[in-house]
Amino acid sequence: MFDFSFPADTPDEERYRELANAADALTEGEADGVANMANLAALIWSFVPDLNWAGFYRVVDAELVLGPFIGRPACIRIPLGQGVCGTAAATGETQLVADVHAFPGHIACDSASESELVVPVVRDGMVVAVIDLDSPRKARFKEADAKGIEALAARIATRI
Known part of the structure; x- marks a missing residue:
């Protein structure tokens, strides 16, 4: 059994370093990408x-097809280039959105979401997935969050 609880006041750099280390430990040796x-x-x-x-x-x-997640039910399919997730997948660039309602073409899967961070997962030069984080708080995500999730995406790209 794994216990990866973390104090809320942990500095972002440390939080994301430990997240990436925990991801390594959790996925090491497991070939099933969905798991x-x-x-x-x-x-x-x-x-x-x-x-x-x-x-x-x-x-x-x-298109993008829903993968494993935690949260309320979500959109199952998103065309590449549409919404925050589709834009990240089509461009291969992280999307850091302070106010999802101001994002052109935003797809509202959960009405509680106010801000979003979407990071492409790139393997062999191709986007194979995106990591999508939503918050009920406007401007929740900062550059440190983007850098941390980008580092995570790079470390787990061959395991999903």
Whole structure:
């Protein structure tokens, strides 16, 4: 059994370093990508405060398909290039959105979401998934969050 609880007042740099280390420990030796995404969603939920949704969308053909997550039911399919997740997948660039209602073409899967961070997971030069974090608080995510989740995405890219 794993216990990855973390104090809420932990500095961001330390929080994300420990998140990446825990992700390594949790997924090491497991070849099933879906199982790893499920555990990683739970791990992110444990480490990152003020979330109402944390999980993955997988690139399947020309769209994103819902993967393992924690939160309320979500959109199952998102076209590449649409919404925050589709934009991250199509461009290969992290999307750090302080106010989702101001994002052109935002897809509202959970009406409680106010801000969002979406990080592409790149393997062999191709986006294979995105890590999607939503918060019920505007401007919840900062550059430190983006850098931390980007480092996580790089470390787990071959395990999902």
